[in-house]
Amino acid sequence: MKDKIFHFFGNILEQSPLPTPLKLAIAFRLELLLFFLAQFAFRVLRTSADKRISEDFMKYIYSKSNDENLKKLELLKTGLDMQSKRLIDEIIRRQEHIFRHNLLDLRLLTKKERKDQQINIYPIKKKYRGFGNYYGIENFYFHCGLRFLSKNLLKKYEKKDVIDAGAANGDTPAIFSREYAFRNIYAFEPEKNNYIKLLENIKRFCLKNVIPVNKGVGDKNRKLKITNEEGQSHISVHGNQDVEIVTIDEFVEKNNITVALIKMDIEGFEYNAVKGAEKTIKDQKPILLISIYHCGKDFFEIKPLLERWGGYKFMIKKLNPHHFFFDTMLIGVPI
Numbered sequence: 261m262k263d264k265i266f267h268f269f270g271n272i273l274e275q276s277p278l279p280t281p282l283k284l285a286i287a288f289r290l291e292l293l294l295f296f297l298a299q300f301a302f303r304v305l306r307t308s309a310d311k312r313i314s315e316d317f318m319k320y321i322y323s324k325s326n327d328e329n330l331k332k333l334e335l336l337k338t339g340l341d342m343q344s345k346r347l348i349d350e351i352i353r354r355q356e357h358i359f360r361h362n363l364l365d366l367r368l369l370t371k372k373e374r375k376d377q378q379i380n381i382y383p384i385k386k387k388y389r390g391f392g393n394y395y396g397i398e399n400f401y402f403h404c405g406l407r408f409l410s411k412n413l414l415k416k417y418e419k420k421d422v423i424d425a426g427a428a429n430g431d432t433p434a435i436f437s438r439e440y441a442f443r444n445i446y447a448f449e450p451e452k453n454n455y456i457k458l459l460e461n462i463k464r465f466c467l468k469n470v471i472p473v474n475k476g477v478g479d480k481n482r483k484l485k486i487t488n489e490e491g492q493s494h495i496s497v498h499g500n501q502d503v504e505i506v507t508i509d510e511f512v513e514k515n516n517i518t519v520a521l522i523k524m525d526i527e528g529f530e531y532n533a534v535k536g537a538e539k540t541i542k543d544q545k546p547i548l549l550i551s552i553y554h555c556g557k558d559f560f561e562i563k564p565l566l567e568r569w570g571g572y573k574f575m576i577k578k579l580n581p582h583h584f585f586f587d588t589m590l591i592g593v594p595i
Contacts (some may be wrong), residue, residue: 305364381400408577490589548592
């Protein structure tokens with residue numbers, strides 16, 4: 261592209277009546293300008309969410325010795341396929357890059373990610389018209405990771421229930437309701453604006469088996485504060501919304517739920533939520549789709565925790581090809 265631009269202006273200069281020394285001076289300055297612009301052609305500005313997440317991630321790593329980090333990395337990689345192991349290393353490198361730079365290098369994205377960016381989402385937009393301007397392929401195409409599982413496996417979980425923690429505006433409950441044969445989808449969304457949109461979309465798409473729950477999930481019942489940043493809500497002592505937190509175990513027992521699937525995307529509170537679902541996971545062995553990119557603790561410690569409970573095979577997939585680490589999911593399949 262740089263060469264094409266240079267040749268274009270070079271041809272214009274050649275045909276101009278300007279004296280040769282002036283043409284050479286202009287050409288030299290043009291080359292310098294194009295070189296400077298090229299440094300930014302493959303870069304994007306780091307967002308406040310990128311900064312917050314990468315700082316937490318690297319703080320987690322820096323708070324431990326090299327030996328501790330190596331041990332945690334070994335535990336995380338144990339039993340995973342080679343693709344998942346390579347992805348782990350890639351995510352760590354990217355987190356460090358984001359931590360250290362305000363301008364992020366898009367050339368860190370892989371060929372596969374650039375290919376996935378070209379996935380045609382027009383049929384999805386047409387089918388799910390009404391969810392606003394963002395139709396992320398992580399949810400609408402990859403179904404939070406369910407598309408990596410076999411149809412035979414999914415058939416075993418038909419007519420059972422889903423716990424969708426972090427239902428947002430209802431995009432994932434809509435997918436689970438319309439694309440699969442689950443019974444009821446319990447859609448947990450504590451943030452008030454998202455919850456309003458969730459209710460609207462349940463009505464718009466006639467999602468009769470989606471049951472909205474205006475609560476968050478965690479390791480114990482309590483009240484916490486959350487804040488909304490760039491459309492993403494997270495726990496914060498400075499938050500402006502009070503939300504009720506419940507454990508999945510208590511909710512499941514109280515409502516007599518047979519759980520086929522637990523999906524979590526709750527902005528860094530996943531580790532706590534997994535702890536609050538221990539009995540359900542041990543007893544019912546649901547499919548697990550757990551976001552692990554929001555903080556270092558989630559990334560390094562959720563899989564080893566689940567492995568201690570036994571009964572699962574894991575893989576790690578990054579579902580968002582447009583971002584460096586967003587929508588990195590731990591997928592747990594009962595064995």
